[in-house]
Amino acid sequence: MNLFAFICSNEKPLELYFFIDPLCPDCFALEPVIKKMQFEYGHYFSLTYVLSGNISNLNNINRKLIQPNQRNKYEKTIKRGQISCDDLEAKVNLSSPYIASIAVKAAELQGKRAGIRFLKKLQEYIYLKNENIGKLEILIQCAEEALLDVEEFMRDIHSTSTSHAFQCDLKITNEMAVTETPTIVFFNNKIEEEGLKLSGVNTYEIYIEVMTEILGERPVSHPLPPLLKFVQYNQFVSTRDIAFTYNLPHLQVELEMKKLLLQQQVERIHTSYGTFWKYVGQKKSF
Template identity: 45%
Template sequence: MKNRSLQQTPHLAAISIKAAELQGKKAGVRFIQKLQELLFIEDKDISDINVIQQCAQSVGLDLNEFLQDVYSETAAKAFQCDLKISSEMEVDEMPSMVFFNEKIEDEGIKITGLYSYDIYVQILTEMLQGYPKPAEKPPLEVFLSLNPVNATQDLALIFDVSPQKVERQMKKLQIQQKVQKIASLHGSYWRYKYNNL
């Protein structure tokens, strides 16, 4: 039986992420990306069950299964588990990151606030007792297919190029009808168009 009071809770978005993850990790990632798009670009209320349903449907989740899971004990317990872990780690500010190494007995290192990329590299270098080898960056279109909505500044940071160079590359893709520029209250973004539709 659906818990109707859950439709009004601010935690509904977080619980819905857990419900989406029950359909697989990739499904969960697609769901949270679309949820962020709805919040930041379309300025939608992601605590509204109708918006959440729209999000689930648009990323191809089994809608009936998803809705059952949203109101299930499984999703609620997974969310409670996340809250418990956050509490145990004293994560009470955003953003916060907790780094762990392979040794279970070692404590994690919590970093609260925004820092430059170099600080995170330094932390990882100390934890790994050696410089972490960065993964190769994928081609731009491959990255966009996995992360379909991006700001120019974010792409410039990720690919270590100037925002002007990113704008030129994205305009070329726009001419090829592979991306669309979207204006929002929070600035402009680029949306990758799957199958160039």
């Protein structure tokens, strides 16, 4: 199965806009939920990342999860429209607090898949390696490890096109009245109606309930891929992420991953966020 094509293909009934700030810990915390949604229900929705910059309060890291009985608290949001960015005058550069978002937009100019790879690598460097992504050499290292054309990336990070693309994301954020990250806005692709906006970090079931409300029926989940395929697709994943995705005890995940470790398919990395597994086996195209 071509996993990337499965997750990113078009012609799906739902369209999700995922508003993030690479520097927001809650956005990083939501990634396991996004991964599981993509593998189980990726045949129902396309996912677009929107870089929103310094919107969330980064001191509010310990936000509690919303309980299932609070699921009706998601908001109606504005209707979609053709968003023009020609009227924006903001200028951003490498000294901007938005540098992480600008770098992701530069990577996206090499394709959606490249942009996602770079974003994941950037989050890895920020949250797991505690690196300062304001340093140009760190951005270059992330670009290299994300398999980007580094020379093109460096040209693009300074370009007007990248600045304009990021300004467009800020415009979309404003048009959809998004005031915090992470936020996901759900749209039905086949019906011109308002979307549903869900902010913060919520339980997995709440996101499925929102999909159910928009679709008018409970979506049917797709079988999860074999564990090695999951790790190979994500390249870098935690024991916690695997346990959450496959609904397995942590000890069982550790045992399964140790088997892959002995087969030299993965490398184990200990961090302050827990144990992570890096895929080091044969590279394949998804």
